Amino acid sequence: MDQDKEYFACLALRHTPRLGPKVWKSLFSHYSSAFETVQSAKSWPGLELASRPLARDCAAEVWRTAAEEEYRAARRANMRVITWFDSLYPAALREIDDPPCLLYVSGDVSLLANPGVAVVGARECTAMGLEATRRISARLSRIGITIVSGLALGIDRQAHLGGLSGLGSSIAVLGCGLDVDYPYDNLDVRRALDEKGLVVTEFGPGVTPRAGNFPFRNRIISALSLGVLVAEAAHNSGSLITARLAAEQGREVFALPGPLGQPSFTGCHRLIKQGAALVEDAEDIVHILRFDFARELAHIPDLEPDETVVDGAGGGNASGPGKKGRKRKDSTAGKPERQVHEGQEAGAARPRRRTGPDWRTDASLGVEERQLMEVLDGTDRMHIDTLGRTLGWDSPRVSRVLLVLEVRGIVHQLPGMWYLAREGGSDNLSSDRAGVGEEA
Structure with a gap:
């Protein structure tokens, strides 16, 4: 597909008077490209895709002056464009009633x-x-x-x-x-x-x-x-x-x-x-x-071991997906590994272990999920930082895998970023959180 032609064709549609998102969405469902859509303007009424006045105006190129001006301005500014038929165009936007036919993007x-x-x-x-x-x-x-x-x-x-x-x-x-x-x-x-x-x-x-x-x-x-x-x-x-x-x-x-x-x-x-x-x-x-x-x-790729996220307020120290960032300082580095029961107040009851799917028999779990569960299962509870150190993973990776396990009902989050494995049994996705001091 010629991206330049696609871009200019989208501009032609956008600058045709009275032709809006609902019409071009209907047109795009019939044709395989924006360029073909514009080239076939005279056929729209016969296919009941648009009215005769709209088809006539598009075929007569009443859009040309405005489309050329925008095209030249965007090219001078070296703007990146994503058009409707581009694989990068968000599928979610195609689903709404009035989608844009193109997006200008930076980043x-x-x-x-x-x-x-x-x-x-x-x-x-x-x-x-x-x-x-x-x-x-x-x-x-x-x-x-x-x-x-x-x-x-x-x-x-x-x-x-x-x-x-x-x-x-x-x-x-x-x-x-x-x-x-x-x-x-x-x-x-x-x-x-x-x-x-x-x-x-x-x-x-x-x-x-x-x-x-x-x-x-x-x-x-x-x-x-x-x-x-x-x-x-x-x-x-x-x-x-x-x-x-x-x-x-x-x-x-x-x-x-x-x-x-x-x-x-x-x-x-x-x-x-x-x-x-x-x-x-x-x-x-x-x-x-x-x-x-x-x-x-499930479709987000794994991070490389040295790709981390910097905690903190400023946006200037962040790393997006696929970008190398500064490593977050581990405040517990060099300290002895604490036992999983450490931090539980004296006299407090163990966290109540709820039932959920048995991760050992869940064929849908990936390698990462199973690696984490092998560490977590059999403990009363474990802090997210301890999980990360034990697995040798950075914090975002641990958080992402825990989220998948939590929403599947396999792990349960306690206050303070502590986690426990649910007992294999009936699925229970209760939203309330069991506190450390709850009765067993």
Whole structure:
């Protein structure tokens, strides 16, 4: 396929008056390329793919001047383009009613294939909202989940920074052209995304961030995600548009609760009343999306032994998938290996061991899952750091494998990042956590 012709054909469709996403989605389901679609414009009415006026305008090339201008501007700026029939075009976008026919991208396009969670919220927000957003986003990213947001100030900024700090990294979807620096105060995050994450937009070069652009941006944010977390939003926040679009697209909607009477959380409280899942931490999201994550994370390649993620607040020290990063300092290096019972308070009962599938007879488990279970099984509990040292794995790798085992009901997470193996038996995916001090 000639990518240049495909790109120009997509521009032709986009600049044909009154021809929008729903029409080109229908056209693309019939033809094998955008170029063939445009070349066959006169045949559209006979195939009941588009009206005669639309077909006539496209065949008459009324789009040519605008398409050529955008084409030349994008080529001058050396912009990378992903078109509908490109193998890199996200399958999730093809499924929505009004998909973009092309995307301008900058950064690591492999992130488009990662499981994602959108995190959106207010520009003017509380310290509580900022802290929770950063913490939840960083935790999700640490286990390989990509954080998707809109590069606005406030909640979006913290979401990107949290995502950039981990393996999953972050995707920003713009409401303007790829060459427009907006918002200016987020240029540091934008540079980090260009280097370690991904920036995406359907708007052409030079398009400024007008208010009408953001609902279009929001539909892409929600479509690239398995669920959308509204971390802080007032009753009239634009983040509620993203939540509505997510629900219409069949995605999960999550909301972070805030103090009663706090105006910037009224939108979140309304979403919860309407059925959004109330979440307080990343584990709540993982539990709700556990089957989706288990299916998606199975396709994430293993990290090489020296590929690690730097814990911390700044986005500038992160390593995305497939990138070499600085090694995280192990605070327990050089210390004697502690026994698995160490740290349990005197007089506390053992953690209650619940039943789940027998990992020994589960043919679907991979090599990594079995290696980890051979270490974990037979112990009362084991800390994630001890698991990593015993296996010789870095933290993101251990976290990813544990997540797969947890969502399959084979391991159970205790407070403080301790894990235990469930006893083989009936499957029980209860979401509550057994504390160390629970009765046996």
